[in-house]
Amino acid sequence: MTRLCLLPGLLLLISLNGFASGPGDRVATDPRSVISAENAATSAPMPVAELLQTVRIGGATWSPDGKQIGYISNSSGRLNLWVMQADGTGARQLLKSNDRQASPAFTQDGKEIVYEQDKGGDELYDLYAVSVEGGEPRNLTNTDKTSESRPLFSKDGKWLTFGSKEKVESSTNIAIMEWPAGTARLLTHEKDPKASWDAVDWSSDGRYLYAVREVGTDDADVYRVDVKSGTAENLTAHTGKVRMLASEVSPDGKTLLMTSNEKGGYENVVLLDVASKKKRWVTDTQWEAQAGGFSPKGDTFTYILNADGRATINFVDVKTLKASDRGIPAGLNIPGADPSAFREDGSYLFSHQDSTHAPNLYLLSAGGAVTLVTHNESQVLASAALPSSQLVTYKSFDGKLISAFVWVPFNVKRDGTAPVVVMPHGGPTGQTLDSFSPRAILLVSRGFVVIAPNVRGSTGYGMEFEKANYKDLGGADLKDEIAGVDFLKTTGFIDVKKVGIWGGSYGGFMTLMAIGKNPDLWAAAVDEFGILNWYTMLAHSDARLQEYEKTLLGDPVKDKSVYEASSPLKYIRDEKAPLLVLQGERDIRVPKEEAEQVVEILKTEGRTVDAVYYPEEGHGFIKREHQVDELTRSVDWFEKYLKGVTKTQ
Structure with missing residues (x-):
């Protein structure tokens, strides 16, 4: 699926073990159950450069x-x-x-x-x-104006397939070449600007490619494509909008391992008999179950269960469908x-x-x-004492349940004095997982409480939840972020006058929207490659991302009022929080014009704003010296404006 992201439970969880069996079974967390662990041997603030010595x-x-x-x-x-x-x-x-x-x-x-x-x-x-x-x-x-990606060899090594996307077009097609000296040729010729192709596996004899054709973000089918003729047979034809995604074909070529949200919009794993096109369902969950792959003998396959941002790998017996981690x-x-x-x-x-x-x-x-x-892990990280994340669920303004990960520093008293930073994720069709987070580690080791919500529009909770911010970007989903601050207030830990927000991509958009629409809540903000104006995004961003934008906001002509109401440009002059803007100069997803507009407006208004444009960087910063600079500047910004400290340790 295309993501604007733009960046970019470990067992089958059951209620008897204290976990929700699905999103609908979650209950609101008691704020007082959020803890600050005691640790007499807490380490010094994590050094940025040392943290980034950890290899990815x-x-x-x-x-x-x-x-x-x-x-x-x-x-x-x-x-x-x-x-x-x-x-x-x-x-x-x-x-x-x-x-x-x-x-x-x-x-x-x-x-x-x-x-x-x-x-x-x-x-x-x-x-x-x-x-x-x-x-x-x-x-x-x-090629200068075509992007070729995701190389995949046939089983006998005689063919190479890959994705091919023209710079000025939105669709990705499938290309193939004979190995090692063949000439590349397109196997698909997509005409719908909303659609793209992705090759997922070869038949054992190299005659067919199994591929997925996605249309927008909510519809997809699996095809078997004849390599010589290019004829594509739809194996999952359906009515309505359903996502059918293949991951791998069995070693005997008879069965496709797939993911489908046919069951009420929730992703589940299914086996498809290629000849009869009959389905055999493996899971029936409202968490996100995604197909993995087959063992070499074909007697086992895997799937990954993402339950509220925590994931386990399940190994399944093909005959009995019994699963084990x-x-x-x-x-x-x-x-x-x-x-x-x-x-x-x-x-x-x-x-x-x-x-x-x-x-x-x-x-x-x-x-x-x-x-x-x-x-x-670097030696410094391996020896450091760090508080773990805590999974919480809270009610938003309209009663909708929102999950979030919270980090609380060691030895914090419930005296309402701790500063807090909200970290909205990218996407919006994305999800904060319970993963290793350098940003959270840097902040929590310096005494900041951190919260990373999975607001409406996030993946992982079903299609209805994923589409709950349609034509309302920066509306109810922003209120979900703010409800997270309200939840933290009731824990007794945080000072509501020391609230910051730090996001990249759609998280950067959310940062700009937040400080513009709710200027009195935020005391500091860091925007990394965030969107200011959806119309200038349409004019300058990659063609594929332009189509993605339309799936979120509608037609740019008919829905002009939606685009305007969902652009931080409408509100940014009301902001009060000191703002740091970080941007890659060659970002094709959120081009630097978005950052330049923000900086120019706020400087003209006489606001506190600073900006850094990193050369030879795209959407997200990959060069270590730029990562060190990015994180150092960001942490310093929050230390200065939320704690009154001028330099990090």
């Missing part, structure tokens, strides 16, 4: 022989391509580049890795290939490799993190033993 990795993929893992790491301060042995040893940086790299895929012989790379954050990716031994990469696509530790768990987390011996690579521990890769053996593969 992503895009991991198995080599064909299962002996190596290719992955993207920021260990050098850039998102570059690395390889390591299956046990995590022998890590080697294959490429050094200022530009971001992503989506590595081994060739069938294991000698090369294909990956994507953009230029200065422009998201116009080319595909490259580089030897696993290192050396000069070669550009496979070499196989003892994977509690936390936020997701598959650790793409396109398959399984290795041929049946072992399984997964990523594990929680609110106080950075993501690491772990290997679950076929016998059930769990082994740590990576060691990503």
Whole structure:
């Protein structure tokens, strides 16, 4: 699904264990149950630079022989391509580049890795290939106005498919090339500007591609596409708007593992018989259940259950549909490799993190033993004492239940003196998960209470909730954010005169909307690449994001009043809070014109505003020196305007 985001429960939770079995079973949290843990050995404020020495990795993929893992790491301060042995040893940086790299895929012989790379954050990716031994990469696509992404090899390694999107068009199509010396050609030719294609798996004989065609944010079908003719057969034809998403085909080619929200708008896992097109439902939950992948023998498959921002991996017996978490530790768990987390011996690579521990890769053996593969935490973080997040639920202005994660510093008294920062997420079709959050850690280690709500419009709670802010961006969803502050007030911890807000992308939009519409509530704000004016967004942002914007706000001509009422531009001159604006110069999602407008208006009004524009950065900052600067400036801003402290420690 396209996200403006623009950035961008660990068992099947049941009420008997004190957890809600679905969004509808949540109950409002007693504010006094929110605690400040006592800790006599609290550490000093977490240093920004030291925190960012913690390594982030992503895009991991198995080599064909299962002996190596290719992955993207920021260990050098850039998102570059690395390889390591299956046990995590022998890590080697294959490429050094200022530009971001992503989506590595081994060739069938294991000698090369294909990956994507953009230029200065422009998201116009080319595909490259580089030897696993290192050396000069070669550009496979070499296009200036087309973005090629998500390379996927056929089972026999003779074909490579990938997404292809023209800069001026909104739709992504599927392209293929024969490997290693073929010429790329389009397999799909989408005409609907609201629709895009995504290849998810190959048939074993390389004759077909299984792909998803999405229309807007609420409708999708799964197709089987003939590679030679381009003929596409719809395997999930339906009436109305339903999302049908495939993840993988079984090793015998007979069954597709899928996610569908056909059951009342809630995402559930289903097995589709390719020949008969009959469905066999695996889950029936109102939490978010997403299909994973098949084991090499095809006797097991996985799905991920996201229950209120906490995720577990479930291993399911194909015959009985009985599921087990196989003892994977509690936390936020997701598959650790793409396109398959399984290795041929049946072992399984997964990523594990929680609110106080950075993501690491772990290997679950076929016998059930769990082994740590990576060691990503910096020494400072590993030795630090940090309070865990607390999941809370509160009622908003209209009685709607809102979930949020709250961080409370150690040893805080209920005397109403603690400063607080609200962290709205990106999207709006996104969700704050119970993940490792550098922003929250930096703030809570300095005495700030932090709350990150999943307001209406968030994913993870069903389609009705996801669409509850349609044509009302910055309206009721902003009231949900404010209700979070009201909830924290009743805990007794916070000072309502020391409230800040810090968000990026749609969270940046929410920040600007908040300080404009409710100027007396906020004492400080940090806006990172946020939207000020939906009309200038339509004029300057990427074509795909323009279509996404219309799914949120309607037709820009017929719904002019909606666009105007939902733009912070209408309210920003009423703001009072000191505002810090941070922006990438080459952001194609929220172009820098949005930030420049905010700064010019507030400077003209004589308000307290500062801005930084980071060169060669797109939507979000990936260069470590820019991340250090971003976080240092932001924390300093809140220290100064919420606590009266001029410098962080």
